[in-house]
Amino acid sequence: MVIADRTLTEQFAEQGFVKVEGVLDPETVLDPIIAEYHEVLDSLAEDLYAAGKISSNFTDLPFDERLIKIYQETGQAHNQYFDFSLPFQGVKPDTPFWAGPAVFNAFTNERLLDVVEQLIGPEIYSNPVQHVRIKPPEKLLPKNDLGMPVIGATAWHQDHGVVTEEADDTNMITTWFSLTDTPVESGPLHVVPGSHSDGLLTHCLDYEGNGPEFRGGRQIPQRLFEKQAAVPLPTKRGDVIFLHKQLVHGSLANVSDQIRWSFDLRYNPIGQSTGREIFPGFVARSHENPDKELRNAQAWRRSWLDCRTRMAAVNQEGTDEVSFSRWADGHPDCEM
Ligand SMILES: O=C(O)CCC(=O)C(=O)O
Numbered sequence: 001m002v003i004a005d006r007t008l009t010e011q012f013a014e015q016g017f018v019k020v021e022g023v024l025d026p027e028t029v030l031d032p033i034i035a036e037y038h039e040v041l042d043s044l045a046e047d048l049y050a051a052g053k054i055s056s057n058f059t060d061l062p063f064d065e066r067l068i069k070i071y072q073e074t075g076q077a078h079n080q081y082f083d084f085s086l087p088f089q090g091v092k093p094d095t096p097f098w099a100g101p102a103v104f105n106a107f108t109n110e111r112l113l114d115v116v117e118q119l120i121g122p123e124i125y126s127n128p129v130q131h132v133r134i135k136p137p138e139k140l141l142p143k144n145d146l147g148m149p150v151i152g153a154t155a156w157h158q159d160h161g162v163v164t165e166e167a168d169d170t171n172m173i174t175t176w177f178s179l180t181d182t183p184v185e186s187g188p189l190h191v192v193p194g195s196h197s198d199g200l201l202t203h204c205l206d207y208e209g210n211g212p213e214f215r216g217g218r219q220i221p222q223r224l225f226e227k228q229a230a231v232p233l234p235t236k237r238g239d240v241i242f243l244h245k246q247l248v249h250g251s252l253a254n255v256s257d258q259i260r261w262s263f264d265l266r267y268n269p270i271g272q273s274t275g276r277e278i279f280p281g282f283v284a285r286s287h288e289n290p291d292k293e294l295r296n297a298q299a300w301r302r303s304w305l306d307c308r309t310r311m312a313a314v315n316q317e318g319t320d321e322v323s324f325s326r327w328a329d330g331h332p333d334c335e336m
């Protein structure tokens with residue numbers, strides 16, 4: 001595949017990212033996901049209504065308005081209901097998550113895997129570091145204790161910095177796509193071209209030096225990379241962005257009137273550590289052992305249910321039997 005006179009792999013090697021247009025078919029891949037998430041929103045509304053936390057189920061409202069209303073009335077974002085992952089701490093036997101068949105269908109999409117294959121080779125493992133991010137317009141969102149929207153812009157980081165040291169030699173690639181068009185004002189990815197060549201940078205915990213929109217939380221101080229060089233990557237439905245694990249990136253704020261809704265999935269060559277071993281991955285494509293490819297959405301969901309059972313026995317009330325972070329406080333790079 002050739003994009004703007006350079007091959008996809010050349011562009012990825014030079015820039016640390018590549019956007020490929022029209023990889024996923026909106027009607028057969030993305031619309032079924034959106035339909036599936038209507039059920040998820042139903043269950044969120046039912047649970048909150050039963051607990052007396054919202055004044056109505058809001059069944060008459062369209063998806064976006066209903067989600068926003070629920071976030072407003074509860075003063076919280078409820079992303080865990082929608083995410084195909086689990087928290088690192090305090091998982092309960094009934095912690096909600098969503099690992100539905102339409103989601104699994106995207107993870108195993110052949111056209112998506114064809115591009116992944118060009119970038120990391122033909123033996124492809126679905127790495128379980130993966131998230132859905134549904135971000136309503138910031139002006140409509142309640143604020144957290146720091147005065148920031150309860151779900152907003154993503155602070156500067158490298159995806160390598162999000163996994164444990166076990167994955168230092170893993171050739172992990174991130175794939176990012178949006179369920180709805182994501183113009184600049186909706187808060188797309190924001191990447192620093194070429195920054196993947198500078199190695200793993202320090203990620204600070206609860207850092208305050210990157211400006212009010214990134215107050216607190218884990219992030220790379222802006223003085224460690226060329227922030228002025230950052231470019232936004234708006235997307236249309238069906239486009240997919242591929243990121244090198246050391247590309248410095250974040251996302252912009254959603255200052256539009258629409259929700260901003262993305263998936264980020266990761267893949268690595270089979271046999272390499274995922275850097276999050278307690279979470280379940282699977283063989284997405286194997287030319288050597290095609291019979292090992294997982295194509296059963298129920299089995300995938302069950303693997304997350306089993307993981308939830310395992311997680312409910314560890315990392316409770318401040319204990320840390322399973323580590324998810326490689327960073328400690330007190331690095332000189334993090335001084336203000
Ligand atoms: O979509 C976002 O806000 C951030 C996504 C991200 O950091 C990623 O896909 O690795």
Ligand SMILES: [Fe+2]
Pocket residue numbers: 157158159249
């Ligand atoms: Fe990221």
